[in-house]
Structure formats: structure tokens, C-alpha cells
Amino acid sequence: MGMESQTGHHEQHGHAGHDPHEGDDPHEGHAGHAGHVAQFRRLFWIMLVLAIPTVLFSGMFADLLGYTLPAGTAWVSPVLGTVIFVWGGRPFLAGAVAELRSRRPGMMLLIGMAITVAFVASVGSGLGLFPAGLDFWWELALLVVIMLLGHWIEMRSLAQTTSALDSLAALLPDRAELVDGDRITEVAPADLAVGDVVLVRPGGRVPADGEVVDGSAHVDESMITGESAPVRRDAGTRVVAGTVATDSAIRVRVAAVGEDTALAGIGRLVEEARSSTSRAQLLADRAAAALFWFALGAGVLTLVAWLVLGTPEDALIRVITVLVIACPHALGLAIPLVVSIATERAARAGILVKDRMALERMRTVDTVLFDKTGTLTKGTPALLSVTAAVGPDADEALRYAAAAEAASEHPLARAIVSAAAERGLTVPVATDFRAVPGQGVRATVPDGAGSPHEVAVGGPGLLETTGRAPLDEAAWLAEQAGAGRTVLHVLVDAEPVAALALADEIRPESREAVAALGARGIDVVMITGDAEPVARAVAAELGITEVFAGVHPEHKSAKVRALQDRGAVVAMVGDGVNDAPALAQADVGIAIGAGTDVAIASAGVILASDDPRAVLSIIELSRAAYRKMKQNLWWAAGYNLVAVPLAAGVLAPVGFVMPMAAGALMMSASTVVVALNAQLLRRLDLRPDRLGRVGTMTAPAPPVRAPVTSR
Numbered sequence: 117m118g119m120e121s122q123t124g125h126h127e128q129h130g131h132a133g134h135d136p137h138e139g140d141d142p143h144e145g146h147a148g149h150a151g152h153v154a155q156f157r158r159l160f161w162i163m164l165v166l167a168i169p170t171v172l173f174s175g176m177f178a179d180l181l182g183y184t185l186p187a188g189t190a191w192v193s194p195v196l197g198t199v200i201f202v203w204g205g206r207p208f209l210a211g212a213v214a215e216l217r218s219r220r221p222g223m224m225l226l227i228g229m230a231i232t233v234a235f236v237a238s239v240g241s242g243l244g245l246f247p248a249g250l251d252f253w254w255e256l257a258l259l260v261v262i263m264l265l266g267h268w269i270e271m272r273s274l275a276q277t278t279s280a281l282d283s284l285a286a287l288l289p290d291r292a293e294l295v296d297g298d299r300i301t302e303v304a305p306a307d308l309a310v311g312d313v314v315l316v317r318p319g320g321r322v323p324a325d326g327e328v329v330d331g332s333a334h335v336d337e338s339m340i341t342g343e344s345a346p347v348r349r350d351a352g353t354r355v356v357a358g359t360v361a362t363d364s365a366i367r368v369r370v371a372a373v374g375e376d377t378a379l380a381g382i383g384r385l386v387e388e389a390r391s392s393t394s395r396a397q398l399l400a401d402r403a404a405a406a407l408f409w410f411a412l413g414a415g416v417l418t419l420v421a422w423l424v425l426g427t428p429e430d431a432l433i434r435v436i437t438v439l440v441i442a443c444p445h446a447l448g449l450a451i452p453l454v455v456s457i458a459t460e461r462a463a464r465a466g467i468l469v470k471d472r473m474a475l476e477r478m479r480t481v482d483t484v485l486f487d488k489t490g491t492l493t494k495g496t497p498a499l500l501s502v503t504a505a506v507g508p509d510a511d512e513a514l515r516y517a518a519a520a521e522a523a524s525e526h527p528l529a530r531a532i533v534s535a536a537a538e539r540g541l542t543v544p545v546a547t548d549f550r551a552v553p554g555q556g557v558r559a560t561v562p563d564g565a566g567s568p569h570e571v572a573v574g575g576p577g578l579l580e581t582t583g584r585a586p587l588d589e590a591a592w593l594a595e596q597a598g599a600g601r602t603v604l605h606v607l608v609d610a611e612p613v614a615a616l617a618l619a620d621e622i623r624p625e626s627r628e629a630v631a632a633l634g635a636r637g638i639d640v641v642m643i644t645g646d647a648e649p650v651a652r653a654v655a656a657e658l659g660i661t662e663v664f665a666g667v668h669p670e671h672k673s674a675k676v677r678a679l680q681d682r683g684a685v686v687a688m689v690g691d692g693v694n695d696a697p698a699l700a701q702a703d704v705g706i707a708i709g710a711g712t713d714v715a716i717a718s719a720g721v722i723l724a725s726d727d728p729r730a731v732l733s734i735i736e737l738s739r740a741a742y743r744k745m746k747q748n749l750w751w752a753a754g755y756n757l758v759a760v761p762l763a764a765g766v767l768a769p770v771g772f773v774m775p776m777a778a779g780a781l782m783m784s785a786s787t788v789v790v791a792l793n794a795q796l797l798r799r800l801d802l803r804p805d806r807l808g809r810v811g812t813m814t815a816p817a818p819p820v821r822a823p824v825t826s827r
Contacts, residue, residue: 156207156268163204163264167257170196174254194242197253201235204260221408226442227263229411231256233439247429252440262787292323295367305357305373312370316361324357325372333364334526346526363525407756411442418764425768434773437763442756451745453794458741465733465802466725474704474720476745478738480685481704484633484731485676487690488644488654491708492626492728495691497527499535500601501617503592513614515541517606520559520571523549528602529557531618532573546571555581556604572607579605579612587615622657629728630658636735639684643667643675643698669694673701689731706731733802740800748790755786 173192212228234256240246291302293315305323334346337359357377422431459469469475489495502510518536521529546559556574596617606614643664651665664675676698679686688702699705699719707719723730762774
């Protein structure tokens with residue numbers, strides 16, 4: 117983004133997991149369904165309460181721990197286990213059916229197969245239809261409870277916290293004032309038609325795209341363009357729906373309504389970018405699919421082998437054992453637990469991970485595209501330099517300017533007043549303040565002896581109106597113009613006595629962030645609406661070599677696509693509504709928390725602070741979390757690679773056949789290992805000041821200023 121011309125402002129004013137209830141995609145139904153998160157949470161706690169007595173009164177579990185069940189309790193595990201299977205297992209059974217219909221076996225089919233086999237074997241054993249001892253009620257209960265826990269954690273991490281389109285809609289006013297001759301009536305913005313004229317009062321939002329036909333005002337377009345400074349809009353200029361007239365009333369002829377507005381266009385770009393973004397399948401889904409075929413194949417081979425070499429009873433026991441323990445509890449927690457801890461760890465570091473896929477993709481990012489204004493820079497002007505002519509010195513000239521600007525709310529005025537305060541100057545009280553459109557501000561300011569002076573502060577329009585030449589500082593003025601900085605002249609009693617150069621301030625952490633990313637082999641690119649010379653000046657200060665300058669808001673997503681087309685994996689960092697399509701188009705969208713709701717809603721990751729070094733924290737967290745995911749999957753899948761062949765009786769020829777209870781214990785041990793390994797992620801240090809250090813750099817670079825120019 118580029119800051120709107122501050123000179124122009126002065127001239128004009130005087131101065132932008134799987135939800136089985138939803139389709140076949142194992143994770144499609146997660147996001148945005150907070151109700152399903154609550155359902156899984158409630159179901160987990162209910163099943164946990166039922167699982168405790170089911171396990172404790174299970175004959176196999178009692179034999180395993182060596183205690184005797186009280187008389188008359190044999191019914192507890194079968195009854196409660198059946199409830200757990202039918203009620204608690206329903207989401208997994210429905211998901212298994214969905215995966216069968218879509219011919220995409222995965223976690224749901226693996227879980228569904230395990231709990232179904234455990235249920236049928238336990239019921240059959242209890243009724244005498246199967247060999248005695250096939251009491252899997254406790255395994256069924258634990259499997260359902262642990263998988264419910266995993267899916268609750270998974271769905272919670274996937275839940276969307278905001279909606280980009282809702283945020284866009286919130287920018288429009290509830291009512292519009294329609295001008296009908298001498299009458300003004302309130303109507304809904306949806307009822308406006310092209311050609312209608314509406315009145316926008318000071319502080320009011322423009323209800324539709326249109327053209328100013330009467331009046332002039334400074335319009336705050338920050339929610340659309342991301343630029344911090346209001347833009348002067350006079351008769352004949354266009355205004356956009358959702359922007360705010362800050363200081364004067366204007367009349368606007370409606371040129372576009374509904375789906376034809378710029379706001380609606382941004383919404384479409386967000387939706388298009390999101391819908392075109394492929395959702396990579398989770399590692400756990402791929403592992404579950406492989407394990408399903410592995411378990412099924414192992415079951416068939418076990419059946420054939422034991423029918424040939426053993427008895428039908430042995431074959432049945434071995435096959436049931438293989439199919440029950442083939443679904444490791446740990447696999448259900450391997451990914452969700454890491455994601456949950458990672459997002460919690462990120463939140464403590466001021467990073468909100470809205471989309472877990474964004475967290476997973478961040479480790480592969482090789483290009484970070486930074487928006488300029490409000491991201492690498494602070495988005496607010498600051499006084500950079502003062503040069504004075506013969507007469508008052510620089511401090512005296514600044515004192516005059518601050519006194520004249522004290523009554524103005526314009527960002528440039530605030531910067532001048534703040535600079536005077538920072539220098540410890542005593543600013544006299546001005547009288548007769550006037551903001552003159554197209555010129556600047558005027559006021560009567562007393563000097564040190566109390567004598568009044570007419571003071572004016574403004575840009576080129578002020579000099580043209582007064583017929584005065586610019587300050588006789590050609591080299592200084594050329595330097596400021598070359599860097600695109602805003603130059604305001606200070607006139608005392610109609611004579612130019614000083615000139616002020618103002619610029620958008622670069623965040624002190626930005627240079628450190630750029631250097632640290634480069635040291636990690638990550639390309640840094642800057643995108644802005646500023647002109648090429650201005651953009652290059654900022655990029656040079658930060659050590660950025662590739663710049664997209666003069667980019668209109670609607671073209672930002674195209675620049676992201678251009679980077680992606682050349683093979684880059686792009687993380688986009690921005691803060692304005694105009695960044696929303698680019699944030700959605702990027703492989704990872706990162707919104708600055710101080711930005712607009714729409715930018716935040718369109719991003720997968722949100723930075724609570726405005727420190728660009730936090731991007732490094734996300735990368736480190738993503739890489740660490742991915743390592744833990746892989747380790748956990750190896751633990752979970754490794755259990756299967758060892759336990760299933762043993763349960764199938766591969767060592768039977770040497771006299772060893774693994775008991776069913778031993779397989780169940782190995783399954784539980786695998787779950788404990790996975791949980792403990794995920795906890796190690798809490799030790800990761802995500803402090804941006806530590807991650808941002810490169811070489812001997814241990815302190816932030818000194819503040820620098822970025823140019824302020826027109827778009």
C-alpha cells in the first residue's frame with residue numbers, strides 16, 4: 117500500500133478432522149461449524165463418563181491387572197459398551213460409510229472397522245457365538261473416547277473465528293440519506309439505484325460507489341486502501357462504498373450498487389482466491405489410508421494362514437485381534453495434539469493461527485511478500501527534517517507551524533505537533549484558526565514577545581495562492597522530491613521562512629526481519645501502491661531487492677499469482693481491505709492484528725503485534741510442529757508395523773503368539789509416547805527479538821523514515 121499524498125491533503129483540507137455429517141471430505145465440514153465443535157466436546161465428556169465403568173468392569177481388563185470383578189457386574193461392560201458403540205461411535209461409523217461411498221479410505225474407515233470388529237467380537241463372545249475371551253469392551257471404549265478427544269481438538273483448531281464477507285458487509289451503513297429535491301429521506305442502501313443522490317454527513321459512511329456532485333470532504337479510505345491519511349474528494353471525484361467523510365458533508369450520485377461496488381468486488385476476489393486454493397490432505401489422512409489397506413491385507417493373510425496351518429477358531433481369534441489393534445489410538449492424537457499445542461504456543465507469542473493448514477504450509481514458504489504501509493512502515497507520517505531560511509531558526513519555525521496546526525486533526529498536523537513536543541518546544545496558543553481548502557491552514561500566532569503574526573502552513577497550493585516562490589533551498593527540496601517526501605512550507609506574515617519534510621516511518625524491527633528472513637534463504641518482496649522511486653527508496657533502506665510498485669488494490673492478488681506461477685511458495689503479510697484478496701490467494705495469508713477485520717478474516721495467521729519479525733516465529737513454529745507430526749506418526753504407525761504382524765502370529769512357528777492384552781497395552785503405550793512427545797513443543801522459544809538476530813545483530817536498527825507520496 118502507499119500512503120496518500122500528504123501534500124495534496126494539505127492543499128485540499130488544509131492538508132486508508134472430519135465431520136461425518138458434512139459431505140465426503142474428511143475435513144471439509146470442520147471449518148466454520150462451531151456447533152459441531154460443541155457436539156464433539158459434549159459427546160467426548162459423556163462417553164468418558166460411560167467408558168470408566170466399561171473399562172473397570174471388563175473381564176479382559178480385570179485379568180490384565182489381576183483383580184476380581186464383583187458378582188453380578190458382568191452386564192456392565194456389555195450394556196455400557198453397546199451404548200458407547202452406538203452413540204459415541206456413530207460419527208465414526210457415519211464417516212466410514214462416507215469414505216466407502218467416496219472410495220477414499222482414511223481415518224474414519226480405520227476407526228469404524230476397529231470399533232465394529234471389537235463390538236461384534238465382544239457380543240459374539242458373550243453370546244457364545246465366538247470363542248470365549250474375545251472381550252474387547254474396554255478397548256472399544258478407550259478407542260472411541262480417545263478418537264472423540266482427537267477430533268474435538270482437531271475441529272476446534274479448524275473453527276473459523278471470523279468471516280471476511282461479514283466484515284465487508286459491516287463496512288456499509290445501515291441507512292442512507294436519499295436526496296429527493298428539497299427532501300431527504302432515509303432508505304436502506306440496498307434500495308438505492310444508479311443515479312440517486314445521497315447525502316453523506318461528517319462522520320458518515322458512503323453507502324454506495326459514486327461521484328461527488330456537491331461539496332468537498334476528506335474521506336477516510338483506510339478500511340479499503342489501508343492508507344492512514346484521509347483523501348480529499350471534491351466535486352467530480354469518485355468515492356467508494358464503506359469509506360467515511362471525516363470533516364464535511366458531501367452529496368454523492370450513485371454510480372454502482374450491490375454486486376457492482378468495489379466492496380463487493382473485493383469480496384468476490386476473496387472468495388475466488390479461497391476456492392482456488394487447493395486443500396492439501398493431512399499427513400494423518402494419508403497414514404490412515406495406508407494403515408487401512410495394511411490392516412485389511414494383514415487380516416486376509418492372517419485368515420488364510422491360520423485356516424491352512426491352524427484351526428478355524430485360531431483363525432477367527434487372530435483375525436479379530438489384528439483388526440482391532442490395527443487402529444492405534446495414537447494416530448487419532450498424533451496430528452490434532454501437535455496442532456493444538458502449537459496454536460496455544462503461538463497464541464502465547466501473540467500469533468493467532470486460524471487455519472491449521474496455514475500453519476502446516478508455512479514451513480515450505482520460500483517467499484514473503486510484505487505490504488509496505490502499516491506493515492513494514494507504521495502507516496503514519498512523522499517529521500523527518502526542517503530547513504529554515506534567514507529569520508527564525510528551525511525550532512522557531514517548527515514552533516510557529518505547530519501552533520498553527522494545533523487545532524487540526526489531520527495526520528500531518530498531528531505529526532508536526534508531536535515533533536514539537538518531542539523536541540521540548542513551548543508552543544504558543546494560536547487564534548483565528550482557519551483551514552483553507554486547496555491551500556493549508558492559517559492562524560494568528562504570537563512570538564516570544566507576544567506580538568501576533570499571521571502563520572500559514574501548506575503545500576504548493578499555498579505558495580501558488582500567495583504568489584510566493586518556494587524556499588531558496590534548491591538542493592534540499594530536490595532531495596526531498598527525489599525521495600517522494602511530503603514538503604510543507606511555513607509562511608510567517610506571508611514570507612516563506614521554513615520547509616518541513618514528512619514521511620511514513622519505517623518500523624525499527626523491519627530491517628531486522630528482512631535480514632533474518634534472507635539469512636534463512638527466504639526471499640523478501642515488497643508490494644505497494646507508491647510510485648517506483650518512492651518504493652525503491654524504502655526497499656533500499658530495508659535491503660529488499662524485489663519490489664512491486666504502483667500496484668492498485670485490485671491487482672495485488674495478481675502479483676501473488678505471478679510469484680506462485682514462477683514456483684514460489686508465498687506468504688503475504690498485509691493489513692488492509694485491499695490486501696484481503698492477496699492474503700486469500702497466497703499460500704499463507706498473514707494479517708497484522710492492528711489491520712482491518714476483512715484482512716484478518718482473509719488470513720490464516722494473525723499477528724497480534726505489528727512486529728514483522730513475528731513472521732520468523734511462525735516459520736520456526738511451523739517447522740517444529742511438522743517435525744513433531746512426523747515423529748508422532750512414526751510412533752503411531754510404527755506400532756502397527758510391529759504389533760500387527762505379531763498379533764497375526766508371524767512368530768507362531770517359533771512358539772510365540774502375542775496375547776490380545778499385550779497388543780492392547782502396546783496401543784496404549786504408543787498413545788502415551790505420542791502425547792509426551794507433543795508436549796515437548798511447549799519448550800520452543802518464539803520471541804521475535806531472539807529469532808530476528810542475524811550474525812552480530814543483537815539490537816533493533818535505528819528508526820528510519822519512509823517516503824510519503826500519492827498513489
